[in-house]
Structures are given as structure tokens and as C-alpha cells.
Amino acid sequence: MFCYQCEQTAKGQACTKIGVCGKQSDVAALQDLLTHLLKGLSQVATEGRRVGVQDREVDVFTCEALFSTLTNVNFDPEDIVRFINKTVKLREALKADVKAAGGSVDFGDGPAAFQPAASQAEMVAQGEQVNFDKDPEPDADIRSLKHTVIFGLRGVAAYIDHAQILGREDESVYGAVHEILADTVRTDLSLNDWVARTLKVGEVNIRAMELLDEANTGTYGHPVPTKVPLGHRKGKAILVSGHDLKDLEELLKQTEGKGIDVYTHGEMLPCHGYPELKKYEHLYGHYGTAWQNQAKEFSQFPGAILMTTNCIQKPQDAYKDNIFTSGVVGWPGVPHIADRDFTPVIQRALELPGFTEDEDKGSVMVGFARNTVLGVADKVIEAVKSGAIRHFFLVAGCDGAKPGRNYYTEFVEKVPQDCVVLTLACGKFRFFDKDLGTIGGLPRLMDVGQCNDAYSAVQIALALAKAFDVDVNQLPLSLVLSWYEQKAVAILLSLFHLGIKDIRLGPSLPAFISPNVLKVLVENFDVKPISTPDEDLKAILAA
Incomplete structure (x- = not known):
């Protein structure tokens, strides 16, 4: 077993015996085999698009199967085996269609030709030979970016699946996922090529999140406070x-x-x-x-x-x-x-008995997604211009059990009274029930929504930048993010694609980011690991 896709991976390096999440080694191996086979399916799907062959079942299935490998999703080996067998079945059927259309289906002896074993135990053994630690790429930095791409695509696939369930799809998004995933088999790409593909994942994810936003609001209306x-x-x-x-x-x-x-x-x-x-x-x-x-x-x-x-x-x-x-x-x-x-x-x-009596534990406010916030944009802009609001903080991301996440609670508690905190995703549960009061009738703590609603936060930032006629990096806005799983990775890549800088990230940096890749991120995007709330607030507000 070798799994290092989440923030809580053992010793900050990799889970090698059992996942911190509870994933058993056989499930990890089966998921690695599934990922390997999905690369091959994407190779065939990419060639298919070149010759005009497209199969929606393949597109939807690929994202669903990738989603199943996300942290804390599917721990059932029988489910993963079913995904594996269906991947091969779809691949072979698609090969026949592509060949009939004049496409080439000779992909060598790689994942597009790989045949899984008949038994689950044998599949586990096969999966152990194609895990991330067995990646033959000799360049550590290329390998780091390639793995970042795969983990990011797992997050993108989750958003695509959510949107598809509610009837929102984009053929170009499916095509991009296949093309990028197929590229992870290639050995002829340079470091710069992989940097470009990493940012491409971020670009595709923005469209996936946009589709999901359209799906949620188009089906259930825009959230209201x-x-x-x-x-x-x-x-x-x-x-x-x-x-x-x-x-x-x-x-x-x-x-x-x-x-x-x-x-x-x-x-x-x-x-x-x-x-x-x-x-x-x-x-x-x-x-x-x-x-x-x-x-x-x-x-x-x-x-x-x-x-x-x-x-x-x-x-x-x-x-x-x-x-x-x-x-x-x-x-x-x-x-x-x-x-x-x-x-x-x-x-x-x-x-079951249910609750035997009423109990009042207070309440919290939700519903401050983009439509609500931008609906009072004039008040927000006036508050900034008058000095009533000095700064915005987006304190968002995933929560987790590993020590260090109390930073986010303390950070929000210490945010000055003339600042507003926007939040989304489960990281907010470190402080979601705190009463921070109001500024000019606006809550100082605004819940934008799920991690799936990151598009709302991006749109709020872009709209405010347009209103102030400045670049988004010139806004009095700072991003203080916590990450745990692969949807957070996809969102981070989207922020990089948008050119958003000065992001503070914690509680620890990804194990799959090599020192040289981290150096590039620091130099190009000014990514900073979190330090202490006092030090970070002082540095942000002094800038």
C-alpha cells in the first residue's frame, strides 16, 4: 500500500499499511488498479473524440469511477472490483467503435491493453504493482506534478458527477478529463508541459464548479439567508x-x-x-x-x-x-x-426511538452564496470605501482530526472587528457557531456554502474586483485555506489558474508536492504555509 493523496497521510509522508482514513490495503490496491485502467479508458476515449466517436456512458462512468477513489468515499472492495470490470468492458466496446471509425487502438502494452485478473486477490496483487510509489517516472518533479494532476482530476470528477446527477453536463469537460488523464501515461512531456496540465486541471474545475452551481441553483433556487x-x-x-x-x-x-x-x-x-x-x-x-x-x-x-x-x-x-x-x-x-x-x-x-424531547441549542445562519452577497454589493462597496470594512478573509476548506486545525478557530476569533469572514466547506465547523456581530447591518461571518460552492466565493471575489476596477489580487481580500482531500486540491489548482496569489495553506503542505514544485508555487503564486494566527494576521493587515 502506498497512499498519500490526503492531508492526514501517515507521518505526513504516506500510508503504507492501513489508511489513516480506515482504508484497508486491499481497497487501496484495487483503487490503484482502477485508476490505472481508467487511464487506458481515457486514452481510447481521447482517440475516439479525434475520429468523431463519443460515448456518454463512458464519460459519465469515468467521472463516477474516479470519484469512488476520492478519500472517504468507497471502502468496499466488491464495489471497486465492479468498477474495474466495467472499465474494461466499456474500454473494449469503445475500442471497437473507434477502430470502425478509422481510429488507432494500438496503445502498446500500457493501461489501454491491461487485463485485470479473474479473482479479487489477484487484482489486489496487480494493483500493488501500479500504485503511486511504483510510478516509473524518474524525474521527481514531473512525478509530483503528474500525481497532483491525478488527485486534482479526482476532485474535478466529483463536481462533474454532482452536476450530472442534476442534469448539467458539458461535453468539453468530459473531453478535457479524458485528455489530461490519458496524458498521465505519456513519457514525452517536459516539466513545463506538466505545469501547464496542472493549471489546465484548475481551468477545467472552474467549468465543473460552474456547472454544479447552475445545477444546484437552477434546481433548488439561489440560497437565501x-x-x-x-x-x-x-x-x-x-x-x-x-x-x-x-x-x-x-x-x-x-x-x-x-x-x-x-x-x-x-x-x-x-x-x-x-x-x-x-x-x-x-x-x-x-x-x-x-x-x-x-x-x-x-x-x-x-x-x-x-x-x-x-x-x-x-x-x-x-x-x-x-x-x-x-x-x-x-x-x-x-x-x-x-x-x-x-x-x-x-x-x-x-x-428507532427518535428524540424524546425538544432541546434548544441555538442556531446558525446559512445562505450567503454569491446571489445573496452580490445582492448587497452596493452596501459592501460603500462599507469598504468608508473604511467600515477594512479587509475580507475567506477562511475555508476541509476540516480534519489531525492537530493544527485549531489555528482556524483562533484565527477567526482574532480577526479585527472591522473585518468580514467569508467561509465555506466543512472547515467552518471550527467556528461556524460563533457570533461575530455585524458591520453596517452585514454579518461579519457569512457562510457561502459547501466545498461544492467554491464557485460562489470565486464569483464574489471577481465581482468585487470588477466593481473596484482592480485586479483580484489588489482587493482587500486574503485566502486562508485548510485542505484535506482531492476536491480541495482541485479548488487550489483553480485559484492558481485564475492567478490568485498570497494564499495561506495548512495545516500542512501536500506530501505529493516535491521541494522544487513547492518552490515554483511559492515564487509564482506566493503560497505560504500557515504560521500562527497572530503572525499571519499581522502580516496580512500590514500589507
């Missing part, structure tokens, strides 16, 4: 975690009138701000905090639990009979909802 209870009320209950708005909508429809309250967990919190979701009166409140606290929080939840998209951890005995998965999420032995028929979840919720 909404007060969300953090307590609970007496009654049966279902908890929904992850990111999938469609799953939540279907569950709300199926539970309507059944006396069951639906609560959000983790990244589902911003769903309360969408008009087409908040209209359901039994979408009551938010329970718990970020993904890494689920073992404790889920053990205390007296209802059924649905895990959508990513963020699952090993289910504990206290709730293993109450948890279900959907979408690409998988855990061995956990019932999977494959068709959005949530009858088993509902039945389990009705069997």
Missing part, C-alpha cells in the same frame, strides 16, 4: 450527511407526512438555504459538526443515518445497524440505496 436550529425537537429522525442535494430532496419527498424530521450533518448544512428544499417543514435543523466527529455524533443520534457522496468513516457498533449509503459511497456490510428508494432508511427511522 436562513436561520438553522442546532437543537432538535421531539420525534422520529433521519440524519443526512455528505453533499448530495438530490438525495436529500428525494428523502424529503418520501418522508413527507410520515412524522419524521430530517436533520443535516456536516456539509449538508447549507441545504437549509435553498428555497426548494427549505419549503419542506420537516427539514428541521442541523445535528453535529464535521465529518471526522461522526463516530461520537452518530452514536448519539436516535434515528437512521444516510451517507451521501464522501465523508464516511468506519461505522461504530453503536450505530452500524442504523446507517445506509447512497451514490458512490460504500462500506462493507452497510446497506446501499442504489435507486433513491429510501424505504429501508424510513423503516429504520420509524423503528
Whole structure:
């Protein structure tokens, strides 16, 4: 096993026996084999586009399969084996179509010709020979960028999958994913070529996030400021975690009138701000905090639990009979909802006691996505010009369990009273319930949404830059980011593509970034590792 795609990788280097996330070595090997085969499928798909052959099933499947290899998504080896076998089946069928159209299907003995073994155990052995540590690329910096590209594409694939589920697609995005993934097989690309492809991933991700934004707002309306209870009320209950708005909508429809309250967990919190979701009166409140606290929080939840998209951890005995998965999420032995028929979840919720009494734990505000913030842009601009608002901080990203993330809590607590904090993704759970007050009627803490809503934050920054007639790097805006998994990698590459500089990143830097690549990032984009809140605030506000 060799896995170093997430921030919490063992000793800051790599997980080599078992993943810190709980991933077993056999699953890691199968995911490496799947990634290897997807490269070959992308080679065929890229050649297919050259001769006018395009297969939507291949496009959608490639992104779904890549998404399954993201951190904390699928831990079920049987699921990964099914992905592997389908990859080969689609590849061979596409080869026949491409050949018939006059294309070349001779890709040598690489991943486009690789045949997986018949048994799972043999597949594991094959996967161990194609993991990231076995990459034959001799140049450490090229290898670093190549791996960054693959991890970034995994994040892009997640956004594409989310958008596709709600009916938003772009053929050019699928084509770009295939082309870039196919390039990871090549041995003739220079360091500069790989720098360009890394930035290309960021460019493609912007379009993927735009599609997702269109999908979410086009289906459920633009989020509006909404007060969300953090307590609970007496009654049966279902908890929904992850990111999938469609799953939540279907569950709300199926539970309507059944006396069951639906609560959000983790990244589902911003769903309360969408008009087409908040209209359901039994979408009551938010329970718990970020993904890494689920073992404790889920053990205390007296209802059924649905895990959508990513963020699952090993289910504990206290709730293993109450948890279900959907979408690409998988855990061995956990019932999977494959068709959005949530009858088993509902039945389990009705069997469990639910909350026996009401409890008020206060509330938080959500719904400050781009439409809301830009709707009061005149007030924001006036507040900046008058000096009421001195600076904006985007304190955003992923949360995690490793020490060092208290930095973000302390940073927000120490942000001066004449500054505004924008936040998104699960990193906000370090400070989401803090009352920072207001400036000129505007909240000093604004929740932009999920990590999936990073497009909103980018659009806010670009719109303010246009309003002030300055480059975005000249705005009184600083990005203080925490990263954990591959969607965060994709977002960071998008910021690089946009030329956004002076980003503070933590709690530690990626293990897959070589010293020379880090030097390039520092020189070209002024990326800085976080230090202490006091030192960073002093440096930012003195600039």
C-alpha cells in the first residue's frame, strides 16, 4: 500500500499499511488498479473524440469511477472490483467503435491493453504493482506534478458527477478529463508541459464548479439567508450527511407526512438555504459538526443515518445497524440505496426511538452564496470605501482530526472587528457557531456554502474586483485555506489558474508536492504555509 493523496497521510509522508482514513490495503490496491485502467479508458476515449466517436456512458462512468477513489468515499472492495470490470468492458466496446471509425487502438502494452485478473486477490496483487510509489517516472518533479494532476482530476470528477446527477453536463469537460488523464501515461512531456496540465486541471474545475452551481441553483433556487436550529425537537429522525442535494430532496419527498424530521450533518448544512428544499417543514435543523466527529455524533443520534457522496468513516457498533449509503459511497456490510428508494432508511427511522424531547441549542445562519452577497454589493462597496470594512478573509476548506486545525478557530476569533469572514466547506465547523456581530447591518461571518460552492466565493471575489476596477489580487481580500482531500486540491489548482496569489495553506503542505514544485508555487503564486494566527494576521493587515 502506498497512499498519500490526503492531508492526514501517515507521518505526513504516506500510508503504507492501513489508511489513516480506515482504508484497508486491499481497497487501496484495487483503487490503484482502477485508476490505472481508467487511464487506458481515457486514452481510447481521447482517440475516439479525434475520429468523431463519443460515448456518454463512458464519460459519465469515468467521472463516477474516479470519484469512488476520492478519500472517504468507497471502502468496499466488491464495489471497486465492479468498477474495474466495467472499465474494461466499456474500454473494449469503445475500442471497437473507434477502430470502425478509422481510429488507432494500438496503445502498446500500457493501461489501454491491461487485463485485470479473474479473482479479487489477484487484482489486489496487480494493483500493488501500479500504485503511486511504483510510478516509473524518474524525474521527481514531473512525478509530483503528474500525481497532483491525478488527485486534482479526482476532485474535478466529483463536481462533474454532482452536476450530472442534476442534469448539467458539458461535453468539453468530459473531453478535457479524458485528455489530461490519458496524458498521465505519456513519457514525452517536459516539466513545463506538466505545469501547464496542472493549471489546465484548475481551468477545467472552474467549468465543473460552474456547472454544479447552475445545477444546484437552477434546481433548488439561489440560497437565501436562513436561520438553522442546532437543537432538535421531539420525534422520529433521519440524519443526512455528505453533499448530495438530490438525495436529500428525494428523502424529503418520501418522508413527507410520515412524522419524521430530517436533520443535516456536516456539509449538508447549507441545504437549509435553498428555497426548494427549505419549503419542506420537516427539514428541521442541523445535528453535529464535521465529518471526522461522526463516530461520537452518530452514536448519539436516535434515528437512521444516510451517507451521501464522501465523508464516511468506519461505522461504530453503536450505530452500524442504523446507517445506509447512497451514490458512490460504500462500506462493507452497510446497506446501499442504489435507486433513491429510501424505504429501508424510513423503516429504520420509524423503528428507532427518535428524540424524546425538544432541546434548544441555538442556531446558525446559512445562505450567503454569491446571489445573496452580490445582492448587497452596493452596501459592501460603500462599507469598504468608508473604511467600515477594512479587509475580507475567506477562511475555508476541509476540516480534519489531525492537530493544527485549531489555528482556524483562533484565527477567526482574532480577526479585527472591522473585518468580514467569508467561509465555506466543512472547515467552518471550527467556528461556524460563533457570533461575530455585524458591520453596517452585514454579518461579519457569512457562510457561502459547501466545498461544492467554491464557485460562489470565486464569483464574489471577481465581482468585487470588477466593481473596484482592480485586479483580484489588489482587493482587500486574503485566502486562508485548510485542505484535506482531492476536491480541495482541485479548488487550489483553480485559484492558481485564475492567478490568485498570497494564499495561506495548512495545516500542512501536500506530501505529493516535491521541494522544487513547492518552490515554483511559492515564487509564482506566493503560497505560504500557515504560521500562527497572530503572525499571519499581522502580516496580512500590514500589507
